[in-house]
Amino acid sequence: MRLESGREWIVGEPIGEGGFGAVYAARDADGSPAAVKLIPKRPGAERELLFTKLDGVRNVVPILDNGEHEDHWVLVMPRAEKSLRAHLQQHGTLPLAEAVRVLTDIAESLTDLDGQVVHRDLKPENVLLLDGRWCLADFGIARYAEAATAQQTYKFAGTLAYMAPERWKNDRATSASDIYALGVLAYELLEATTPFTGPYEHDYRDQHLHGTPPPLTTAPALLAALITECLYRAPQGRPAAGNVLERLSRIPTASLSGGLAALAEANRAEAARRAEADRQASAEATEAERRRDLLEAARTSLSLISEQLLTTITNIVSTAQVRMGNQGGWTVRLANAQLTFTGVKETDPSVWNTGRTQPFDVIAHAVIRLKIPPNSIGYEGRSHSLWYADAKTTEQYQWFETAFFKPQSSVMSAMDPFALNPHYEARDALGPRPLTHQAAWPFTPLAIGELDEFIDRWANWLAMAASGKLGLPSNMPERDPQGSWRKA
Template sequence: MAEKVVLGQVWELGAQIGEGGFGKVFEARSEDGQQAAVKLIDKEPGHERELQFPGKGARNVVPVIDHGEHDGQWAIVMRRADKPLKQHLAEAGGTLPLDEAVQVLRDVAMALADLDGNVVHRDLKPGNILLLDGAWCLADFGMARVADATTATNTWKFGGTRPYMAPERWRQERATIASDIYSLGIIAHELITGTLPFTGPDFRDQHLHADPPALLGVPIAMAALIEECLNKAPQARPAPGNLLVRLDKIQQAPRTGGLAALAAANRDETARHAEAARRESQHRTELESRRDLFRAATNAMTRISETVLDTIMETAPSAQVKRGSRGGWMVTLNRGRLKMSAVQETDLGMWQRGTTPRFDVVAHATIALECDATNWGYHGRNHSLWYCDAQTEGEYHWYETAFMTSPLLARTAPTIEPFALLPGPEARAALESGLDVRQVAWPFTEVDITDLDAFIDRWTRVLADAADGQLTHPSTMPERPTTGTWR
């Protein structure tokens, strides 16, 4: 016998048809034959908010037609929708034609315009947008909050779906309707391109700092609107009413001549505002972000350093190891000494002094090979290890590099070459101009814990040469092409 839920009416449950927010959704039929969907929600603190935020009176919101308690759970009865947008998008092959995408966005914008000032959904995504009576409607208000609420026992500040969460949500700041606009911008990008603008795995850093990819082949008005929705600063995003008006205009005849040029100029201005907002967002979270990045840098270098040391000691067990008090180590084998320093946090002021650097450096270390002086007075080589986004903005890895004195300016043969530099003015000058007294001598090369063979082979080879007294000055400087290895 089918389970019955007794609320204002009696509902007979059918098969489970979905799961969202904090509960499971079942087919349901009333005694008089009305088709519906029943969501059963566990009675945990905060889970009752779907009963409180049904969006009454708002257009394009799936209406709640009955609610109450059933068998120790909250129960919500809603109109039975045809299907969720997530399913529709999959059936369409991952993208929608522009006109259809605009209609979806327009329906949702209409709902947000009616909710503006009253309710913030906070978990907008394709799975929570349902087709009902030919319109795409908002559902699943489990994460919603009353717009003017400032405190609550369970705020669920960090709840949500990671690919769709606005930057302010990652900072655990108060959500506003602008947070929903940001999520709608993510959905718009997905509907038109078939991909999310930010694909993780570090969604937090991407939403806070990364620019979305350029929308190629998309009409300027649409691309500009999506870019504005994805502004890092909430106040720079369009209001729901403005969004609705602009969506209405997008399906009009394309602009030509002066209007097309003006629209392009507007898009450029939007891009400049977006960049300014991105930088503001980055500045606001810089200390927090750098703290997290430094922790990641330290953990990664610990694994790299220990792997190198373990490999050396397994191959040359007669070598002597001395560990530093703050991390790092030195291996001595006959005349050669290989040193790995501890990780240090980069002084932001020193690195950013002067002009804006081409990339960011969070942490640094050195690896150095020292030996007794050879007949030519050569004592070895040092390389810099920098944790930075040297090659792709916002993607941080450990990179190995090194520097040299310009052969046109060197008065005597250096005893250590190439050599390491701290991330600071001297290194900045070497990166900015090939005419400086310092130049890059080793290409920026990622040091990847999953592929250390080449790194270990190079440094164990020079250690072996130093141990046997065979280490010589590099025959050419730089030893490898460096051009284009940093941005």
Template sequence: MVKLVPRDPGADRELLLATDLDGVPNVVPVIESGETVDDLVLVMPRAEKSLLAHLEDHDGGLPAHEAVSVLTDIASALAKLDGRVVHRDLKPANVLLLDGRWCIADFGISRYADATTAPDTRKFAKTPLYAAPEQWRGERATSATDVYALGVLAFELLTGQVPFGGRYEHELREQHLHAVPPQLSGHAVPLASLVEECLFKPQGARPTPANVLARLQKVSANVKGSGLAALHEANRHEVARQGASHSAASAARSAAEERAALAEVAIRLVTRIGASLREAVMEAAPSARLKESHDGRWTLVLNNAELKFAPPAQTSIDPWGGWQPPAFDVIAHGALGVTIPTNSRGYGGRGHALWYCDAQERGRFGWYETAFMISPMTPKSTSLVPFAEFPGEAAAKAVWNGMAEYQVAWPFTAITVDDLHEFIDRWAGWFAAAAQGQLDHPTIVPERSPQGSWRQH
């Protein structure tokens, strides 16, 4: 197959990219290149068909297992390209079947990930049906932009329709900036949740290409219990009923509006996490009593033990009480704990903080579990060891570079909706120990080294 690229400004970018990406899995390779007076010439293997043609042959979408296979091929390429190249125009016409694998082609408007300026950035070039909110606002595209397009493509593969189908460009702009995509009913919850997250409006809330790939690889092997799966599905419908949306702002969106959009995402995700833990514990211990409050707080009681979930809340923009703020940004927070009647040694249980933040990679937000302790050198004590802290002065002291009376007692540990097994099993174990009178002060604090689990700059 021969492709002629007119010698427009920036056209040599495609030749440069094609040469640089030679050997990247699931990217259509360039066999030879050359030039004429008017065009650059790229010679590529002849593909069997495009994904666009394949979709046209399968009106109504593909079977889920085939769609996941196609998406896995594409995601594997995006994972390799992450940090190197942003495609910026991922769509069915640019995905080709080559030697039994679906490969990404046509890097005509791509750019290197670290490029900031160029004679012709083609910043406003896009395909409206697949363009991410940041492209409509004329903002910098990142790998998250390609993840959004993959989410659109995934929706189309599974349903036969794109999530936003306005007839005119101004309608599509409004939908991509403001509208919530239709729910993917009838599909496995982990797959539907992944597609929904790819279509989140804020870039920082979308999963990374590597995370997308890992989750796609696990979808077909996911064997969650029916009760837990049903709870996930029921919760997704409740979220939809409440009409939660990622209301993207206009091109002049303020920082406060951006935080609100991220907080909305955060609250939806941690609600699922808490609900999954609660359902799993109640399934294992049906005699546990559930106490709920109108603000989303819930407590499970078994014997004298209590498993408590504090509802998430949006974090204020500067909660640190005048202390040096951490290098990362906290968007929302909550807490989780297991408590017992204070024993003879003054021990009453443990608490962990849940923070939605970009603790490990700037601009990449997710829920993290952590906990705090009082320095052994400080004449203070608490019945909870370790304990939760909401973002504030005490927490700022703990994550500070210097020494203070508060310290981090549990590493910042990412929590993802699709992989809660260790998280649920650990908290179920602590709750079981508490109910049997066996929960006691940890032998060593911190129990796991927290060093290097959050970024300092």
């Protein structure tokens, strides 16, 4: 195989896999050993060739030659002694002094790369021992830090145990993402395991975004504090590579004692406290994003439900008066009856999710209300609650219809049954010992394509109301609500 340099390379047996291709033992015409990486010519694979020259960067496996051969891109590198992964498999955890040396070599490389190139796949498999130094290899999914996003970005390529929280949010990887991966690797050197262990992709995502790394059991306080800071969820809170390198140089190989030990421990505790505050802030931000997305889904789905009901009524009742309201709501008047469908309102989690146990989560709510002039006993109609919630199954949200009543009230409600917004009265009505309020109607799912019963029922009630036949229900609850929502 002859490449751009004109040198001839003889390719031997396979010795490993890289990010985008297979690695083979090789030698040149003089018998000097090397490693050849053959990268299939598929979209994005040529990006490794962007990094054949990283001049002035310490501890990076150099590219001796490159070019093309048949349907492959080719990179030729010096033959390394072994990978850090193989070293860990052989020795398990590393002594403190050796772990610091490994981390120092990698930090030197990241310091030189800072602001220029983001590796994006830092892990023990991509750290190789070459000429007595631990060097970064496999820039297959790396990118220049300021480069525009290419068609083939491989944004989610990488190894799950080492991927920074911002990568799971589909945000752009930066040098801080490599620092996070370095923190994971450092944890692994000392504990023989990564801080988060999955095992499945959704587990890793939840752990990186919400979990707390188990405490380091062997690291001295100064190193434990540094690793903790590298694992901060907020990229801006992580130390820069140069700071990591400088602090590694101050890690003592012998145990501190006296006041210095106490001071180091205080620093470790403060780093842990900040990590917990960072975790809580990240969790709150992630929860806010989740609720925003669910609220948007709630608005979209309820608008379809509302539109289908309104269209059905107006197609049949040519004499109906329609008035559109706020946020997609509307009112239909037929004779003396008035049917109102309100727009979506966001549920305040601080009202529903208080210190007392709530049975399920509610994202948004609305009301459907049928009103008539008060009859001889003061009855004015009925209203039902519409809640967008995971009332049946955890984390499965949809719209539900329900209603409430007062079982022991001496004063009749003008509306019976009636709607309640998600707050303490409704929460108590759904609790194990309901007092002033109870559910009058089962939590009934409202799904597009399955609204016939819902539409027919409200159309019938509207017809009864318009003809003066709508009266107070004879029994409460009207339908048995038990078992229609999940208990806390």
